[in-house]
Amino acid sequence: MDQKNYIKKLRDMCQLDIDAVNAYETALKKIDDKEIHNAVEQFRQDHLRHVEELNNLIRKLGGTPTEFTKDLKGYLIEGMTALRSVTGTKGALKAMETNEFITNKNYAEAVRENTDFPEEGRALLQKNYADEKRHLAYIQATLKNLTAPKP
Numbered sequence: 776m777d778q779k780n781y782i783k784k785l786r787d788m789c790q791l792d793i794d795a796v797n798a799y800e801t802a803l804k805k806i807d808d809k810e811i812h813n814a815v816e817q818f819r820q821d822h823l824r825h826v827e828e829l830n831n832l833i834r835k836l837g838g839t840p841t842e843f844t845k846d847l848k849g850y851l852i853e854g855m856t857a858l859r860s861v862t863g864t865k866g867a868l869k870a871m872e873t874n875e876f877i878t879n880k881n882y883a884e885a886v887r888e889n890t891d892f893p894e895e896g897r898a899l900l901q902k903n904y905a906d907e908k909r910h911l912a913y914i915q916a917t918l919k920n921l922t923a924p925k926p
């Protein structure tokens with residue numbers, strides 16, 4: 776394992792999580808259902824925790840922590856563009872589903888491709904990936920519910 780690559784991967788994932796925080800912030804403004812709003816706010820908090828924990832590890836390894844900025848670095852452009860034009864809970868969730876596909880794909884790859892990382896890093900990537908899977912499952916179940924015909 777190359778230490779430089781290790782830090783670079785952690786910083787990459789941290790940037791993805793920062794983009795996700797920004798996307799969730801935009802989505803939350805469009806979600807008017809209180810219960811769904813609460814759940815999605817928890818997801819935003821999960822991403823904030825990912826950023827904090829990844830940066831703590833990066834610091835510990837002597838790397839430069841990833842700076843929190845409002846401008847997207849590229850991972851979630853598509854979902855973010857969609858988010859700006861949608862209205863309402865369903866539209867926001869649909870756009871967030873696109874984003875979650877991307878975060879899930881990236882975390883899945885990070886876990887799969889970096890089995891040589893030290894235990895601490897692998898455990899953190901695994902834990903974050905588990906959160907992403909949970910976010911996507913919730914969004915998809917909620918969308919299904921919202922589109923189901925009313926009895």
Ligand SMILES: [Fe+2]
Pocket residue numbers: 795818822875878906907910911
């Ligand atoms: Fe997420």
